[in-house]
Amino acid sequence: MDSGYVALVLNAHLPFVRQPDYPRFLEERWLFESLSETYLPLLRVFSRLEADKVPWKLSLAISPTLTAMLGDSLLRSRYTAWLHEQLQLAEKEMDRCAGDRTFEPLAAMYQNLYRQNLEDFTILYEENILGAIDFYYKKGRLDLMTSSATNAFLPIYRAYPEAIAAQVEAAVVSFRSAFGRSPSGFWMPQLGWYPGVEETLSAYGLQYTVVSTRGALLGDPTPRFGSYAPVSCPNGFTAFVRDVAATDAVWSETTGYPADPAYRDFYRDIGFDLPLESIAPYIEQNQIRTFTGFKYWAITGSGDEKLPYAPEMASRKLAAHVEAFLADRSAQAAAAMPYMNGRPPLMVAPYDAELFGHWWFEGPQWLDTLFRQAQRSEGLRFVTLAEYRRGYGDNFESVPEYSSWGDGGYGGVWIEKSNDWVYRHVFKMVERMVELAERFPDESGLRERVLNQAAREVLLAQASDWPFLLRAGKSGSFARKQIEDAVTNFNRIYEMLCANTVGTEWLTRLEKRNNLFPDINYRVFRRKR
Amino acid sequence: MNVERLNGLSIDALYALADKMGLDLPAGLERVFLVEALMEAFEEDREERKASGDAAVHMEEKKFSGSELDEIDASIDAAPCIEKRYNETVVHVIVRDPEWAFVFWDVRDEELDALKASDGYCCLFLRVIKEPGYDGKGSSSFDVVVGDDDDHWYLHLPDDDRAYRVDLYARSGSRSRLLAHAAVTRTPRALIADCLADLTPGAAELAALSGLASLEIVPAPEHHPSRILGGFDE
Secondary structure: OOEEEEEEEEEOOOOOOOOOOOOOHHHHHHHHHHHHHHHHHHHHHHHHHHHHHOOOOOOEEEHHHHHHHOOOHHHHHHEEEHHHHHHHHHHHHHHHHHOOHHHHHHHHHHHHHHHHHHHHHHHHHHOOOHHHHHHHHHHHOOOEEEEEEOOHHHHHHOHHHOOOOHHHHHHHHHHHHHHHOOEEEEEHHHHEEOOOOOHHHHHHOOOOOEOOOOHHHEEEEEOOOOOOEEEEOOOOOOEEEHHHHHHHHOOOOOOOHHHHHOEEOOOOOOOHHHOHHHHHHHOEOOOOOOOOOOOOOOOOOOOOOOOOOOOOHHHHHHHHHHHHHHHHHHHHHHHHHHHOOOOOEEEEEEEEEEEEEEOOOOHHHHHHHHHHHHHHOOOOOOOOHHHHHOOOOOOOEEEEOOOOOOOOOOOOOOOOOOOHHHHHHHHHHHHHHHHHHOOOOOOOOOHHHHHHHHHHHHHHHHHHHHHHHHHHHHOHHHHHHHHHHHHHHHHHHHHHHHHHHOOOOHHHHHHHHOOOOOOOOOHHHOOOO | OHHHHHHHHHHHHHHHHHHOOOOOOOOOOOHHHHHHHHHHHHHHHHHHHHHOOOOHHHHHHHOOOOOOOOOHOOOOOOOOOOOOOOOOOOOEEEEOOOOOEEEEEEEEEEHOOOOOOOOOEEEEEEEEEEEEOOOOOEEEEEEEEEOOOOOOEEEOOOOOOOOEEEEEEEOOOOOOEEEOOOOOOOOOOOOOOOHHOOOOHHHHHHHHHOOOOOOOOOOOOOOOOHHHOOOOOO
């Protein structure tokens, strides 16, 4: 008899950044770093677990923008070129650290990492990461979920059902195109849920999502099983509930496992430590210091004095953290069990996938060890959300409240003084797009292309990443430019259509640059009556 | 942000960063003092954010590493200028949380000019109507006067779990003229929907085990009036 279930949910997402007009572009590194430190290392974990016949399972949400970038030939070739540069830097680091008993093995560790990445990416997967993910999806190890088209924080657009439908439809179509079947699970970006969104999700065949603990506990009526079982909306849509304790154990910057002094420090990087002349070719424009990925120090403490990173010490800590995670979940399940009417408690632990490896260097290894240890753990079983839903279809009926996993638990991160100017423009774009779809409901040829591009620009402007970055004060100018570009492109299209003229050269260039969602149908923006 | 990163910046860039952080530093400071002041500000900012709640978004920031500085962002083309407004008479409301809503509006130039030229024009104001019915009237309402040059406000909404509508009006003498109204919106609940005492013991226990206290969610008081007298609990 299972005494409790754990569902790990990873959300893999990056905003759409693709700049073919530039030979290299700083923000494209977000994808390259995530591929090198998260996606490829995770695939290696999956492969090892498979080879050792470990019964691992997890739910993986992969956003449509990330799907588009992983499938894009330009970005794939740029990633290969970037890997070669990293290997060149690794070579230099091996020379620099030669003979140093502390640092030479660390330089070798990075050299091996990038060599392995290059081999896996180009030879093993033939640049097709989506195919590798699909392999585990078809094997039933991964429960793949989609997300909104451009990571839009949906509660903001609730007054525009056309915008919500467009975000969902573009996501579902993109998923079908990448994986050959329709998705059942939907990741609400930022866990941004509002009552009523389940109607649109169900209309597209989606069946389940994850909501914040706050959203569930404030649901109407109050859930019978707290966060230990999903709730069903009246239309049958299932909302799984984030488990606070399981999530905080890994997420918390101060008390979470990744904050342990033995783990590798994220910030200390040779991009900031070494003389400019020795790292110039590997940083931005040969002069602006950026992360290189070569980090030799352990977290150690909050000060600037750091101890060298010792992988064997980190491995010992990692084993202890796996034990702690399993013990804590077992204890949680035991505490909840008496009130569950015989139903084993479920603990849903959703994380950003990029946490594993990119931020928490040891994260992929932690997952590997976790699944191996779990098979020896009595009573606790790892499940996917889809699997649990099949087993327990009869849930307490409740509708979660408007909520998110952001600071404060609602929309405060995406609606505040640094980013609120965005919505005047995006709302106007949505209204104009609805107007265009109504005026031109049955276009074909060039005008249809124009309208489809307009729809893409609306979706791009809705990305919650840009307001998020504006608030965080990171890449603020870049984030602002992404929004302003989308607004400008859209307004130009709108004016062209109003004037009944189309600049085909400009349109073709724009289609080539913002080439995501090739199957988009602008008619999704027709007024919902 | 760390000392190494700050030491890699020019003095001008450090001052620009200080300005962005809201620090008012005297000119001509040596690098060491500039870096020290910035590190303190970053630490304070970090502590504030940590205290403010959920860790999820803090972690999310990490995947956008490598481009923390606007100095780097300046490496791309200058952003295109976009029009700041669309010269239309409109008002929109976005509910942010149980207490606050972001309201933005605009009045067509010709309309505003005509209003200002009219006899007795006094001001623009937002009318916040609670629980609006089909007739447009609600259980209560209040007005917030805004400046002619304002175009957005954060409005405090008095109650959670209530429907509100915000209308944009112009006041001339003793008369008020409706210019635009936003769609009805609803504030989310801040309290648990059901009184814990009304739940089965198991449900109350599981709510507690789910982290009710750490989320700072306040259970509804026994016989929470808003659940009984919807709309008349003031």
